[in-house]
Amino acid sequence: MNHKSFAERFWKKKRRFTPEYIYWKFRGEEHSKLDSFLIAENEGKVIGQFGIIPCLLNVEDKVYDAQWACDLMVETTFRGQGVASKLYEAAHEKASVTIGSDPSFAASKSMLNNGYVSISGPRKFVFPIKIGEVLKLKEIDNGFLNFIYNPFLYLIRCFSKEGFNRVDNKEYVNLIKRDSNTFIYCVYDQSFLDWRFSSFKSYYKGIECYVKNENTYFSGYINGRIYYITDFNCSNVRCFFEIIHFIYSKHKASPILRVKFFSNNWKLSQILPFFGFVRFRTLTQVVLYTTNQTIKKALKGKKFYYTLLDSDENI
Structure with a gap:
């Protein structure tokens, strides 16, 4: 089962399984390896996916490489077997901080069980x-x-x-x-501006x-x-x-x-x-994962300055 047939079972919008859209959303170059869109397979069949959109995060005026987590999905018959955990592990190796916003109840439970912490948003x-x-x-x-x-x-x-x-x-x-x-928040470099502000x-x-x-x-x-x-x-x-x-x-x-x-x-x-x-x-729930002790310490007492500029909503 390829990714398209996997995605068709869980999402109604065609863009979710259209390669050109997936490459654009996860800030990759079409026809090249897309490191920010992770696929789990079993015997050659896609059984899970996890998207991570590269970004930058300001924590007490120090900027860290980060990524927004989204589009987590695991094949129904493989849930509870550690597939999501393996996708998280692979994602966490790619940036100092991984963040997500308003995950579903099931996704929130899964992420918190895998080392994420919850931060209050707006x-x-x-x-x-x-x-x-x-x-x-x-x-x-x-x-x-x-x-x-x-x-x-x-x-x-x-x-x-x-x-x-x-x-x-x-x-x-x-x-x-x-x-x-008061806040931790995303900052935007030129590559982010060119991607997020331009039409596609x-x-x-x-x-x-x-x-x-x-x-x-x-x-x-x-x-x-x-x-x-x-x-x-x-x-x-x-x-x-x-x-x-x-x-x-x-x-x-x-x-x-x-x-x-x-x-x-x-x-x-x-x-x-x-x-x-x-x-x-x-309040908007923001979940965050990091092994950086400096960041973990800085999270105490802070909120996440979250906007629709950061969100993958409607894109």
Whole structure:
């Protein structure tokens, strides 16, 4: 059984078993060995896979080679037989730190049993443009409410001003600020920017960057009728309203239905639910594996500054 027939059994999206997509997602070069996509075989048949996307991680202002773990899957009849553990072991040899975000319950249990530790991440939010989008989050489709605008959209419009300019990814990344005393976080070199911000055929539209000033900026992209804010910075809730209003206004010709993002700003996370934003109940779980004792010691008391720029969601 080759990889395609294995993957077809577990994923519905064709890109999951399309070689050109797999090479792109895991930052490899097509027709060459792909070290960041691990395959487990038994008697010539694929029985498991584990993807690792190369990245860089800042821990107390020291940068380490790291990798995002994703797309773990083991053939049903081989689960509980150590296949996942062997995939982890092979992956851990390739970088100082391996990290994953919001793994499924089964994957989380497996990773924690194999030496990963759990770190608190940010809150996930959705701003529904139409009231019906709130119910859709619970898989309820209400035809009437799908036509009613979120009343807080009008309040946001009152507080908003124009002034965002599109910039290239290098200029954008130079503005990014993180607090290394509070967070551990990813940093981005040029190869990451070229990969993550650029479009790739029909699979991925790429990320656009917008700046108002050195303290107010965001990046994001639209997929279907959902806008994903991959990263942002703002000094107060009014500045964030300006970001939301700019996104909504920019896409009036092809209206978006909701805006999705993660908030690493504690004060903002406390205020937004009072203005029509839906805050998810649980914090994002980030799991991390390392044998580096310096990193392990530095993890104590810190959170992970996690954004959709880091995530493999929708790519």
